[in-house]
Amino acid sequence: MSAPGPGQELVVLVGLQGSGKSTWTAAALAGTHAVVSKDHWPNARRREARQQRVVADLLAEGRSVVVDNTNPAPADRAALIALARAAGVPVRAVWFDTPPAVCARRNEARHGRARVPPAGLYGTLARLVPPSTGEGFSRVDVVRTGPG
Ligand SMILES: Nc1ncnc2c1ncn2[C@@H]1O[C@H](COP(=O)(O)OP(=O)(O)OP(=O)(O)O)[C@@H](O)[C@H]1O
Ligand SMILES: [Mg+2]
Incomplete structure:
Protein backbone atom coordinates (compact mmCIF):
# COMPACT_ATOMS: atom_id res chain seq x y z
CA MET A 1 0.00 0.00 0.00
CA SER A 2 1.38 3.41 -0.95
CA ALA A 3 1.40 6.51 1.23
CA PRO A 4 -1.64 8.80 0.91
CA GLY A 5 -1.34 11.22 -1.98
CA PRO A 6 -1.37 15.00 -1.48
CA GLY A 7 -4.92 16.27 -1.06
CA GLN A 8 -6.31 12.77 -0.88
CA GLU A 9 -9.43 12.47 1.29
CA LEU A 10 -12.49 10.42 2.04
CA VAL A 11 -15.74 12.41 2.05
CA VAL A 12 -18.76 10.95 3.83
CA LEU A 13 -22.07 12.61 2.96
CA VAL A 14 -24.84 12.84 5.56
CA GLY A 15 -28.37 13.92 4.67
CA LEU A 16 -31.94 12.90 4.10
CA GLN A 17 -33.26 11.61 0.79
CA GLY A 18 -33.76 14.69 -1.37
CA SER A 19 -31.40 16.86 0.70
CA GLY A 20 -29.22 17.48 -2.37
CA LYS A 21 -26.25 15.13 -1.87
CA SER A 22 -25.95 13.74 -5.40
CA THR A 23 -26.60 17.13 -7.02
CA TRP A 24 -23.88 18.77 -4.91
CA THR A 25 -21.45 15.88 -5.51
CA ALA A 26 -21.85 16.15 -9.28
CA ALA A 27 -21.04 19.87 -9.14
CA ALA A 28 -18.37 19.90 -6.44
CA LEU A 29 -16.50 16.59 -6.46
CA ALA A 30 -17.20 14.54 -9.58
CA GLY A 31 -14.03 15.67 -11.34
CA THR A 32 -11.72 14.81 -8.46
CA HIS A 33 -13.33 12.07 -6.39
CA ALA A 34 -14.52 8.56 -7.13
CA VAL A 35 -18.23 8.46 -6.27
CA VAL A 36 -19.30 5.34 -4.38
CA SER A 37 -22.89 4.58 -3.45
CA LYS A 38 -24.17 1.24 -2.24
CA ASP A 39 -27.62 2.37 -3.40
CA HIS A 40 -26.50 1.55 -6.94
CA TRP A 41 -26.03 -2.12 -6.12
CA PRO A 42 -28.63 -4.84 -5.76
CA ASN A 43 -28.51 -7.30 -2.86
CA ALA A 44 -29.20 -5.22 0.23
CA ARG A 45 -27.55 -7.76 2.48
CA ARG A 46 -24.04 -7.63 1.05
CA ARG A 47 -23.72 -4.11 -0.26
CA GLU A 48 -22.50 -2.63 3.01
CA ALA A 49 -19.46 -4.92 3.03
CA ARG A 50 -18.96 -4.40 -0.69
CA GLN A 51 -19.01 -0.64 -0.27
CA GLN A 52 -16.36 -0.80 2.44
CA ARG A 53 -14.17 -3.00 0.25
CA VAL A 54 -14.51 -0.67 -2.75
CA VAL A 55 -13.71 2.41 -0.65
CA ALA A 56 -10.67 0.73 0.94
CA ASP A 57 -9.35 -0.36 -2.49
CA LEU A 58 -9.76 3.12 -3.98
CA LEU A 59 -8.02 4.75 -1.01
CA ALA A 60 -5.16 2.24 -1.33
CA GLU A 61 -4.82 3.27 -4.99
CA GLY A 62 -4.41 6.88 -3.87
CA ARG A 63 -7.82 8.05 -5.04
CA SER A 64 -10.05 10.51 -3.21
CA VAL A 65 -13.50 9.05 -2.61
CA VAL A 66 -16.96 10.38 -1.78
CA VAL A 67 -19.57 8.05 -0.25
CA ASP A 68 -22.99 9.21 -1.43
CA ASN A 69 -25.52 7.61 0.92
CA THR A 70 -27.78 9.07 3.60
CA ASN A 71 -25.38 7.83 6.37
CA PRO A 72 -27.71 9.19 9.09
CA ALA A 73 -26.30 7.58 12.25
CA PRO A 74 -22.80 7.35 13.75
CA ALA A 75 -23.04 3.56 13.35
CA ASP A 76 -23.45 4.02 9.59
CA ARG A 77 -20.26 6.09 9.45
CA ALA A 78 -17.92 4.35 11.92
CA ALA A 79 -16.55 1.74 9.52
CA LEU A 80 -15.81 4.38 6.88
CA ILE A 81 -14.00 6.57 9.41
CA ALA A 82 -12.00 3.55 10.60
CA LEU A 83 -10.87 2.53 7.14
CA ALA A 84 -9.81 6.07 6.22
CA ARG A 85 -7.80 6.29 9.41
CA PHE A 96 -26.76 18.49 4.11
CA ASP A 97 -28.77 20.50 6.60
CA THR A 98 -31.85 20.81 4.39
CA PRO A 99 -35.21 21.18 6.16
CA PRO A 100 -37.13 17.86 6.11
CA ALA A 101 -40.16 19.58 4.56
CA VAL A 102 -37.96 20.74 1.67
CA CYS A 103 -36.59 17.20 1.22
CA ALA A 104 -40.13 15.82 1.23
CA ARG A 105 -41.26 18.34 -1.38
CA ARG A 106 -38.28 17.58 -3.63
CA ASN A 107 -38.93 13.86 -3.22
CA GLU A 108 -42.56 14.35 -4.23
CA ALA A 109 -41.40 16.02 -7.42
CA ARG A 110 -39.28 13.01 -8.41
CA HIS A 111 -40.38 10.34 -10.83
CA GLY A 112 -40.15 6.57 -10.85
CA ARG A 113 -37.59 4.77 -8.73
CA ALA A 114 -35.95 8.02 -7.66
CA ARG A 115 -38.97 8.78 -5.47
CA VAL A 116 -38.68 7.11 -2.07
CA PRO A 117 -41.69 6.25 0.12
CA PRO A 118 -42.32 9.05 2.66
CA ALA A 119 -41.85 6.48 5.45
CA GLY A 120 -38.29 5.94 4.22
CA LEU A 121 -37.54 9.63 4.48
CA TYR A 122 -39.02 9.92 7.97
CA GLY A 123 -37.24 6.74 9.06
CA THR A 124 -33.95 8.34 8.06
CA LEU A 125 -34.94 11.54 9.87
CA ALA A 126 -35.57 9.57 13.06
CA ARG A 127 -32.07 8.11 12.93
CA LEU A 128 -30.28 11.29 11.88
CA VAL A 129 -27.48 12.51 14.12
CA PRO A 130 -25.47 15.39 12.63
CA PRO A 131 -21.83 14.37 12.11
CA SER A 132 -19.18 15.68 14.49
CA THR A 133 -15.42 15.63 14.87
CA GLY A 134 -16.00 13.66 18.07
CA GLU A 135 -16.82 10.63 15.92
CA GLY A 136 -13.40 10.85 14.29
CA PHE A 137 -14.05 13.13 11.32
CA SER A 138 -11.08 15.39 10.54
CA ARG A 139 -13.52 18.10 9.49
CA VAL A 140 -17.28 18.67 9.20
CA ASP A 141 -18.73 20.95 6.52
CA VAL A 142 -22.38 21.98 6.35
CA VAL A 143 -24.29 22.60 3.12
CA ARG A 144 -27.53 24.53 3.56
CA THR A 145 -30.03 24.85 0.77
CA GLY A 146 -33.12 26.71 1.78
CA PRO A 147 -36.75 26.26 0.81
CA GLY A 148 -36.22 28.24 -2.41
N1 LIG B 1 -29.55 23.28 -4.03
C1 LIG B 1 -30.71 22.84 -4.53
N2 LIG B 1 -31.71 23.70 -4.74
C2 LIG B 1 -32.89 23.27 -5.26
N3 LIG B 1 -33.13 22.00 -5.62
C3 LIG B 1 -32.17 21.11 -5.44
C4 LIG B 1 -30.90 21.47 -4.87
N4 LIG B 1 -30.14 20.36 -4.79
C5 LIG B 1 -30.89 19.35 -5.26
N5 LIG B 1 -32.10 19.80 -5.65
C6 LIG B 1 -33.17 18.97 -6.22
O1 LIG B 1 -33.66 18.12 -5.22
C7 LIG B 1 -33.86 16.80 -5.69
C8 LIG B 1 -33.05 15.85 -4.84
O2 LIG B 1 -31.66 16.14 -5.01
P1 LIG B 1 -30.58 14.99 -4.95
O3 LIG B 1 -30.93 13.88 -5.88
O4 LIG B 1 -29.26 15.63 -5.12
O5 LIG B 1 -30.77 14.48 -3.42
P2 LIG B 1 -30.03 13.30 -2.65
O6 LIG B 1 -29.65 13.84 -1.32
O7 LIG B 1 -28.94 12.74 -3.49
O8 LIG B 1 -31.18 12.22 -2.44
P3 LIG B 1 -31.07 10.61 -2.27
O9 LIG B 1 -30.53 10.34 -0.91
O10 LIG B 1 -32.47 10.11 -2.39
O11 LIG B 1 -30.17 10.10 -3.36
C9 LIG B 1 -33.46 16.80 -7.15
O12 LIG B 1 -34.65 16.89 -7.91
C10 LIG B 1 -32.64 18.06 -7.32
O13 LIG B 1 -32.79 18.62 -8.59
MG1 LIG C 1 -28.62 10.82 -4.25
Whole structure:
Protein backbone atom coordinates (compact mmCIF):
# COMPACT_ATOMS: atom_id res chain seq x y z
CA MET A 1 0.00 0.00 0.00
CA SER A 2 1.38 3.41 -0.95
CA ALA A 3 1.40 6.51 1.23
CA PRO A 4 -1.64 8.80 0.91
CA GLY A 5 -1.34 11.22 -1.98
CA PRO A 6 -1.37 15.00 -1.48
CA GLY A 7 -4.92 16.27 -1.06
CA GLN A 8 -6.31 12.77 -0.88
CA GLU A 9 -9.43 12.47 1.29
CA LEU A 10 -12.49 10.42 2.04
CA VAL A 11 -15.74 12.41 2.05
CA VAL A 12 -18.76 10.95 3.83
CA LEU A 13 -22.07 12.61 2.96
CA VAL A 14 -24.84 12.84 5.56
CA GLY A 15 -28.37 13.92 4.67
CA LEU A 16 -31.94 12.90 4.10
CA GLN A 17 -33.26 11.61 0.79
CA GLY A 18 -33.76 14.69 -1.37
CA SER A 19 -31.40 16.86 0.70
CA GLY A 20 -29.22 17.48 -2.37
CA LYS A 21 -26.25 15.13 -1.87
CA SER A 22 -25.95 13.74 -5.40
CA THR A 23 -26.60 17.13 -7.02
CA TRP A 24 -23.88 18.77 -4.91
CA THR A 25 -21.45 15.88 -5.51
CA ALA A 26 -21.85 16.15 -9.28
CA ALA A 27 -21.04 19.87 -9.14
CA ALA A 28 -18.37 19.90 -6.44
CA LEU A 29 -16.50 16.59 -6.46
CA ALA A 30 -17.20 14.54 -9.58
CA GLY A 31 -14.03 15.67 -11.34
CA THR A 32 -11.72 14.81 -8.46
CA HIS A 33 -13.33 12.07 -6.39
CA ALA A 34 -14.52 8.56 -7.13
CA VAL A 35 -18.23 8.46 -6.27
CA VAL A 36 -19.30 5.34 -4.38
CA SER A 37 -22.89 4.58 -3.45
CA LYS A 38 -24.17 1.24 -2.24
CA ASP A 39 -27.62 2.37 -3.40
CA HIS A 40 -26.50 1.55 -6.94
CA TRP A 41 -26.03 -2.12 -6.12
CA PRO A 42 -28.63 -4.84 -5.76
CA ASN A 43 -28.51 -7.30 -2.86
CA ALA A 44 -29.20 -5.22 0.23
CA ARG A 45 -27.55 -7.76 2.48
CA ARG A 46 -24.04 -7.63 1.05
CA ARG A 47 -23.72 -4.11 -0.26
CA GLU A 48 -22.50 -2.63 3.01
CA ALA A 49 -19.46 -4.92 3.03
CA ARG A 50 -18.96 -4.40 -0.69
CA GLN A 51 -19.01 -0.64 -0.27
CA GLN A 52 -16.36 -0.80 2.44
CA ARG A 53 -14.17 -3.00 0.25
CA VAL A 54 -14.51 -0.67 -2.75
CA VAL A 55 -13.71 2.41 -0.65
CA ALA A 56 -10.67 0.73 0.94
CA ASP A 57 -9.35 -0.36 -2.49
CA LEU A 58 -9.76 3.12 -3.98
CA LEU A 59 -8.02 4.75 -1.01
CA ALA A 60 -5.16 2.24 -1.33
CA GLU A 61 -4.82 3.27 -4.99
CA GLY A 62 -4.41 6.88 -3.87
CA ARG A 63 -7.82 8.05 -5.04
CA SER A 64 -10.05 10.51 -3.21
CA VAL A 65 -13.50 9.05 -2.61
CA VAL A 66 -16.96 10.38 -1.78
CA VAL A 67 -19.57 8.05 -0.25
CA ASP A 68 -22.99 9.21 -1.43
CA ASN A 69 -25.52 7.61 0.92
CA THR A 70 -27.78 9.07 3.60
CA ASN A 71 -25.38 7.83 6.37
CA PRO A 72 -27.71 9.19 9.09
CA ALA A 73 -26.30 7.58 12.25
CA PRO A 74 -22.80 7.35 13.75
CA ALA A 75 -23.04 3.56 13.35
CA ASP A 76 -23.45 4.02 9.59
CA ARG A 77 -20.26 6.09 9.45
CA ALA A 78 -17.92 4.35 11.92
CA ALA A 79 -16.55 1.74 9.52
CA LEU A 80 -15.81 4.38 6.88
CA ILE A 81 -14.00 6.57 9.41
CA ALA A 82 -12.00 3.55 10.60
CA LEU A 83 -10.87 2.53 7.14
CA ALA A 84 -9.81 6.07 6.22
CA ARG A 85 -7.80 6.29 9.41
CA ALA A 86 -6.22 2.90 8.68
CA ALA A 87 -5.21 4.25 5.26
CA GLY A 88 -3.84 7.46 6.82
CA VAL A 89 -6.29 9.55 4.79
CA PRO A 90 -8.28 12.47 6.29
CA VAL A 91 -12.01 11.88 6.46
CA ARG A 92 -14.41 14.79 6.02
CA ALA A 93 -18.15 14.79 6.65
CA VAL A 94 -20.43 16.98 4.56
CA TRP A 95 -23.80 17.41 6.23
CA PHE A 96 -26.76 18.49 4.11
CA ASP A 97 -28.77 20.50 6.60
CA THR A 98 -31.85 20.81 4.39
CA PRO A 99 -35.21 21.18 6.16
CA PRO A 100 -37.13 17.86 6.11
CA ALA A 101 -40.16 19.58 4.56
CA VAL A 102 -37.96 20.74 1.67
CA CYS A 103 -36.59 17.20 1.22
CA ALA A 104 -40.13 15.82 1.23
CA ARG A 105 -41.26 18.34 -1.38
CA ARG A 106 -38.28 17.58 -3.63
CA ASN A 107 -38.93 13.86 -3.22
CA GLU A 108 -42.56 14.35 -4.23
CA ALA A 109 -41.40 16.02 -7.42
CA ARG A 110 -39.28 13.01 -8.41
CA HIS A 111 -40.38 10.34 -10.83
CA GLY A 112 -40.15 6.57 -10.85
CA ARG A 113 -37.59 4.77 -8.73
CA ALA A 114 -35.95 8.02 -7.66
CA ARG A 115 -38.97 8.78 -5.47
CA VAL A 116 -38.68 7.11 -2.07
CA PRO A 117 -41.69 6.25 0.12
CA PRO A 118 -42.32 9.05 2.66
CA ALA A 119 -41.85 6.48 5.45
CA GLY A 120 -38.29 5.94 4.22
CA LEU A 121 -37.54 9.63 4.48
CA TYR A 122 -39.02 9.92 7.97
CA GLY A 123 -37.24 6.74 9.06
CA THR A 124 -33.95 8.34 8.06
CA LEU A 125 -34.94 11.54 9.87
CA ALA A 126 -35.57 9.57 13.06
CA ARG A 127 -32.07 8.11 12.93
CA LEU A 128 -30.28 11.29 11.88
CA VAL A 129 -27.48 12.51 14.12
CA PRO A 130 -25.47 15.39 12.63
CA PRO A 131 -21.83 14.37 12.11
CA SER A 132 -19.18 15.68 14.49
CA THR A 133 -15.42 15.63 14.87
CA GLY A 134 -16.00 13.66 18.07
CA GLU A 135 -16.82 10.63 15.92
CA GLY A 136 -13.40 10.85 14.29
CA PHE A 137 -14.05 13.13 11.32
CA SER A 138 -11.08 15.39 10.54
CA ARG A 139 -13.52 18.10 9.49
CA VAL A 140 -17.28 18.67 9.20
CA ASP A 141 -18.73 20.95 6.52
CA VAL A 142 -22.38 21.98 6.35
CA VAL A 143 -24.29 22.60 3.12
CA ARG A 144 -27.53 24.53 3.56
CA THR A 145 -30.03 24.85 0.77
CA GLY A 146 -33.12 26.71 1.78
CA PRO A 147 -36.75 26.26 0.81
CA GLY A 148 -36.22 28.24 -2.41
N1 LIG B 1 -29.55 23.28 -4.03
C1 LIG B 1 -30.71 22.84 -4.53
N2 LIG B 1 -31.71 23.70 -4.74
C2 LIG B 1 -32.89 23.27 -5.26
N3 LIG B 1 -33.13 22.00 -5.62
C3 LIG B 1 -32.17 21.11 -5.44
C4 LIG B 1 -30.90 21.47 -4.87
N4 LIG B 1 -30.14 20.36 -4.79
C5 LIG B 1 -30.89 19.35 -5.26
N5 LIG B 1 -32.10 19.80 -5.65
C6 LIG B 1 -33.17 18.97 -6.22
O1 LIG B 1 -33.66 18.12 -5.22
C7 LIG B 1 -33.86 16.80 -5.69
C8 LIG B 1 -33.05 15.85 -4.84
O2 LIG B 1 -31.66 16.14 -5.01
P1 LIG B 1 -30.58 14.99 -4.95
O3 LIG B 1 -30.93 13.88 -5.88
O4 LIG B 1 -29.26 15.63 -5.12
O5 LIG B 1 -30.77 14.48 -3.42
P2 LIG B 1 -30.03 13.30 -2.65
O6 LIG B 1 -29.65 13.84 -1.32
O7 LIG B 1 -28.94 12.74 -3.49
O8 LIG B 1 -31.18 12.22 -2.44
P3 LIG B 1 -31.07 10.61 -2.27
O9 LIG B 1 -30.53 10.34 -0.91
O10 LIG B 1 -32.47 10.11 -2.39
O11 LIG B 1 -30.17 10.10 -3.36
C9 LIG B 1 -33.46 16.80 -7.15
O12 LIG B 1 -34.65 16.89 -7.91
C10 LIG B 1 -32.64 18.06 -7.32
O13 LIG B 1 -32.79 18.62 -8.59
MG1 LIG C 1 -28.62 10.82 -4.25
